[in-house]
Amino acid sequence: MKYSKVCPKCRQSDIVRIDGYTGAYGTGNNVMVGQTIFSAVNVHRYICCSCGFTEEWIDREDIEKVKTSKKGKR
Numbered sequence: 001m002k003y004s005k006v007c008p009k010c011r012q013s014d015i016v017r018i019d020g021y022t023g024a025y026g027t028g029n030n031v032m033v034g035q036t037i038f039s040a041v042n043v044h045r046y047i048c049c050s051c052g053f054t055e056e057w058i059d060r061e062d063i064e065k066v067k068t069s070k071k072g073k074r
Contacts, residue, residue, distance in 0.1 A: 001046040001055050012050035020044045031058070033069035041065050 006013050020042030021028040030040040041062040046055045058066065 001048065001053075002057050007048035007051060007053050009053040010048060010051040012048060014049040016047050016049060018045040018047065029056075031066060033065050039065070039069075 001007060001015050005015055007015065018029070020030055022030045022037050022040040022042060024037075026032055026037050026040060028040075029043045029045065031043060033039050033041055041058055043056050043058055046057065048054070
């Protein structure tokens with residue numbers, strides 16, 4: 001949905017993006033990769049307003065932070 005702007009489930013194009021954020025004490029839509037909120041990686045949501053299907057995406061520049069964190073397991 002991020003790139004196509006079309007829902008893969010219902011094929012509708014009524015898609016909204018909810019930006020990830022990091023609030024006080026680590027609240028918000030994020031992945032904590034360190035000990036403080038300054039290390040949080042925001043997770044953005046794409047929601048189909050027709051059927052409710054959602055996808056979550058992390059910005060490319062933040063993927064390496066997740067990959068190298070102690071919390072990122074393989």
